[in-house]
Amino acid sequence: MTRGVHPACLPPYGSESPTSAAKAMGNTLVTLVGALLLCGAHFHRQPLKKEGAGCSHHSQCSSDCCLINFDLGGAFCAPRARLTKLCLPQTKGPLNIICPCRRILSCSTGDPNCPRRCHWI
Structure with missing residues (x-):
């Protein structure tokens, strides 16, 4: 166990670096925002x-x-x-x-x- 880090905060397999996890989260966030923008444009209603x-x-x-x-x-x-x-x-x-x-x-x-x-x- 790494000193000062709670076990729940560690990557699942311990092999991922913090930077690769941050990149994955960033990619997920960009994908989610893109999907929301597309859906928002699709559901925009005229008055x-x-x-x-x-x-x-x-x-x-x-x-x-x-x-x-x-x-x-x-x-x-x-x-x-x-x-x-x-x-x-x-x-x-x-x-x-x-x-x-x-x-x-x-x-x-x-x-x-x-x-x-x-x-x-």
């Missing part, structure tokens, strides 16, 4: 668009509803449906024809012949 802004997918809108504009072509971010308004139960696909309800409302119908509307839960 959500406000109502009326052009969109191509519902996930781009703060309301989570990208509504198709048949008259002008294209699509725009639209507000979620209010109480008693026509609705869809959920967002499917990138664009909507009718938006889902606001968060505290439920999209349902009591009559299968009537369209779905937003109601209190």
Whole structure:
């Protein structure tokens, strides 16, 4: 045992010098930082668009509803449906024809012949 050094601080096999262990730690740190930078760039999100802004997918809108504009072509971010308004139960696909309800409302119908509307839960 080396005098003044705790056994847990020694290299596993005793053959590595302190400089080679430091180099290995440095290489590991550089690799980890590089991976984090790449992942951070991959997961960077654009700010959500406000109502009326052009969109191509519902996930781009703060309301989570990208509504198709048949008259002008294209699509725009639209507000979620209010109480008693026509609705869809959920967002499917990138664009909507009718938006889902606001968060505290439920999209349902009591009559299968009537369209779905937003109601209190």
